[in-house]
Amino acid sequence: MPQDDPIALLQAGAARHAEGQWTKAEWLYRQVLKRRPQDPNAHNLLGVLARQRGDAAGALRHTERALAASPEEPVFLANRGAALAEAGRLAEAVIAFRAALARRPEDPVTLRNLGQALCGLGDPAAALPPLAQAAALLPEAPEPRLALAHARREAGDAAGAAAAAGEALARAASQPALAEQARFLLAALGGGPAPGRAPAAYVRDLFDQFAPRFEAELTGRLDYRTPALLAGLLERAGLAPARRLRVLDLGCGTGLSGAALAGFARRLEGLDLSPRMLAEARRRGLYDALHEADLLDWLPRHPGGFDVVAAADVLNYLGDLAPALAAIHGALAPGGVAAFSLEAGVGAPFALGAAMRFRHDAGHVAGLAEAAGFAVLAQEAAVLRQEKGAPVEGLLFVLRRD
Numbered sequence: 300m301p302q303d304d305p306i307a308l309l310q311a312g313a314a315r316h317a318e319g320q321w322t323k324a325e326w327l328y329r330q331v332l333k334r335r336p337q338d339p340n341a342h343n344l345l346g347v348l349a350r351q352r353g354d355a356a357g358a359l360r361h362t363e364r365a366l367a368a369s370p371e372e373p374v375f376l377a378n379r380g381a382a383l384a385e386a387g388r389l390a391e392a393v394i395a396f397r398a399a400l401a402r403r404p405e406d407p408v409t410l411r412n413l414g415q416a417l418c419g420l421g422d423p424a425a426a427l428p429p430l431a432q433a434a435a436l437l438p439e440a441p442e443p444r445l446a447l448a449h450a451r452r453e454a455g456d457a458a459g460a461a462a463a464a465g466e467a468l469a470r471a472a473s474q475p476a477l478a479e480q481a482r483f484l485l486a487a488l489g490g491g492p493a494p495g496r497a498p499a500a501y502v503r504d505l506f507d508q509f510a511p512r513f514e515a516e517l518t519g520r521l522d523y524r525t526p527a528l529l530a531g532l533l534e535r536a537g538l539a540p541a542r543r544l545r546v547l548d549l550g551c552g553t554g555l556s557g558a559a560l561a562g563f564a565r566r567l568e569g570l571d572l573s574p575r576m577l578a579e580a581r582r583r584g585l586y587d588a589l590h591e592a593d594l595l596d597w598l599p600r601h602p603g604g605f606d607v608v609a610a611a612d613v614l615n616y617l618g619d620l621a622p623a624l625a626a627i628h629g630a631l632a633p634g635g636v637a638a639f640s641l642e643a644g645v646g647a648p649f650a651l652g653a654a655m656r657f658r659h660d661a662g663h664v665a666g667l668a669e670a671a672g673f674a675v676l677a678q679e680a681a682v683l684r685q686e687k688g689a690p691v692e693g694l695l696f697v698l699r700r701d
């Protein structure tokens with residue numbers, strides 16, 4: 300490669316980028332900018348890289364520099380939309396995606412991004428046409444069909460959602476993670492047996508997308524109360540908020556639960572599957588340590604280290620609770636306390652609801668807890684939050700490791 304040729308440097312950067320060598324790609328793009336500080340393609344690709352790393356501010360900065368040089372370029376407009384979506388600015392993202400599509404109407408990725416942003420804004424009906432068009436443009440691809448299935452489910456068309464999920468599944472033979480997600484959606488629609496848990500990739504993507512809007516939505520519109528309810532029940536079960544305990548916040552998200560648990564903690568650790576939720580938690584500056592992991596993998600590797608293990612609005616992504624209860628039991632010191640919420644179900648030990656979360660039967664959970672070696676210290680029914688204008692009925696448990 301001629302060392303000074305910006306075009307060759309840009310191409311080399313794009314090749315490294317496609318191979319996943321992000322550091323090398325970034326270095327090459329920056330070499331381009333040393334030679335041509337306004338180069339729109341280098342800024343655009345640095346913006347894509349920043350977005351892939353979860354750096355929404357960096358992504359916006361670079362895509363804006365690219366657009367300053369080429370305001371009509373549909374690729375730059377589409378990437379600005381994606382950066383805005385990453386930052387949680389969905390209404391502005393929709394405008395940018397539409398501007399890109401006005402100039403390049405048959406771009407399936409931008410059509411899908413537009414549909415997903417409209418769904419995120421609570422308008423699944425508006426998301427259906429772009430998602431259907433994305434699916435038609437890529438007849439063999441499972442992703443747009445899965446996105447279409449989710450939008451149809453949210454729009455209340457269960458049969459159409461199941462049909463699209465089935466089509467996604469049929470096209471996902473070489474993508475096991477996507478196939479698992481399609482099967483999970485089919486199960487939530489009543490079209491198959493409920494698996495023992497939500498797929499980790501589904502949970503991660505869901506919360507990665509939700510992260511920048513999570514706190515505003517949960518504490519505002521959705522009146523989310525689980526962390527305060529759990530902390531209250533812990534106190535009533537005899538735990539003093541005297542900052543003396545080693546506390547693990549499972550599925551800590553952005554840290555709303557950590558804030559409620561901090562009063563009990565001499566040391567507070569958080570664990571979550573979603574790197575974007577963890578980035579928000581890190582900004583809060585509350586945790587002594589944060590771990591990116593699946594709780595079922597992490598807990599067995601950390602035996603006996605905690606006095607309290609709490610999970611607010613987390614175990615409803617698991618159906619069969621026996622492995623999680625055994626893992627929590629193992630992570631607690633003798634006499635340690637587990638506290639968690641679940642969504643309330645009746646009859647079956649657990650069932651997968653249309654909202655794609657599990658509901659659990661209180662009696663069954665109490666039996667599982669005892670079988671895992673816990674004593675039930677407290678158990679309560681409570682409204683956890685609102686969803687589509689209706690209360691989400693929940694269960695709160697405080698258990699002691701005997």
Ligand SMILES: C[S@@+](CC[C@H](N)C(=O)[O-])C[C@H]1O[C@@H](n2cnc3c(N)ncnc32)[C@H](O)[C@@H]1O
Pocket residue numbers: 502503506525526549550551552553554555556570571572573576592593594595610611612613616
């Ligand atoms: C609804 S949020 C609740 C966050 C926080 N506990 C709170 O009360 O605000 C659920 C969180 O649990 C995480 N989560 C779900 N299943 C998980 C698993 N198996 N392992 C680790 N984290 C998980 C999700 O990524 C998400 O951040």
